[in-house]
Amino acid sequence: GVPQRSHAEILQLRKQRLNPALSLSYQEPLKITRGEGVWLYDEQGRAYMDMVNNVCHVGHCHPRVVEAGQAQMARLNTNTRYLHDNIVEYALRLTATLPSSLSVVFLTNSGTEANDLALRLARAHTKARGVVVVDHAYHGHSPSMVELSPYKFNGKGGEGQAAHVGVVEMPDVYRGMFRDGSAAGQEYGRLLQPAIDGLRGQGTTLAAFYCESLLGCGGQIALPDGYLPEAYAAVRAAGGVCLADEVQVGFGRAGEHFWAFEAQGVVPDIVTMGKPIGNGHPIGAVVTTPAIAASFVTGMEYFNTFGGNPVSCAIALAVLDVIAEEQLQENARRVGAFLMDGLRQLQQRHACIGDVRGRGLFIGAELVRDPAARTPDQPRAKAVVEAMKARHVLLSTEGPDDNVLKIKPPIVFSRANAEEFLDKLDEVLAAF
């Protein structure tokens, strides 16, 4: 077997032998050796409640998913140049969850690859190059996706905004320029037109608008009602296509809906998926319309060595089965509502909680120094994460000011888990 090394040895080897730009969670990093359901276990068998994993969606190491992967690995794993049942069954099952216009599936190995391929589709379809993105968004780690990710290109080590990219303000009703809940969606949506005009002024026409259906790196922000309808209308009038990045938030996490964009009452032209799709196994997907897919037929083959292989498809099918059979979308709705309600009750007692928001089991709690001035309190958010870790609850922070507690547990998260979390958070906040 693999030698079992101490924390210090692993740290040393990471430093010597691994990509030096990797980061670690926590002041004292954890060594995690096993996972089950919402729990992660360290090398001494201590259990930690995982509240920040939207990848192991139906629970860590779900036996159904593990078994599906094992059985298919023992039988066949090859590329898509042979006929196989798994991939067509998956395409049928996946498209059945989407509006009928979204009927053509491309399978990849990550969210980045899905968003990258989607850019090629959008450009082939529109014969244009420009892309509008939402500020602070993250869409992937490839060169073309870093260019579409203000979170990266405006951050440390970033190279700034590329000429073909337009950026619109986040539709943030807590901290942004429009805060009137009923009007803000439209007001933010109207910002698309000047961004599109700005690109056109520099000779770039619009290929696509990329928007996460709930903003992750932006700070766990739910889009205000009316935002995507307004934004999509401007994008389509300019000849562009509308992409919903569901890499973080798809597959039932949003609770009320299987896809988070559905809460906005729109139908995107392209939807991209990743993270939860394979419960940790590397899969990504792009789903689009027949017309956009047809524009991609140029004579150049699209071949992706691993994308859509029988093992990945078996795993992805098992994930869909588990979500349906265990009614996990409904669980996300019910437990998410309970959790958000509990956080709002804590907000009454702890003035440092400035805002609680989200959908289903995708929740943010924004910490502030002064609730009236809404001054971001990053040190406190960091301290809460460390103090919760000491109580064996794993959380993280997010947002432009890194002051938002990021809550996105596997969607098997139960009401009892939520109660335990709320009690511990109450304790931690009271101790400050």
Ligand code: PMP
């Ligand atoms: N889009 C969004 C919204 C994401 O959160 C991420 C990953 N954090 C990606 C795309 C990229 O996915 P991956 O890391 O699988 O390449």
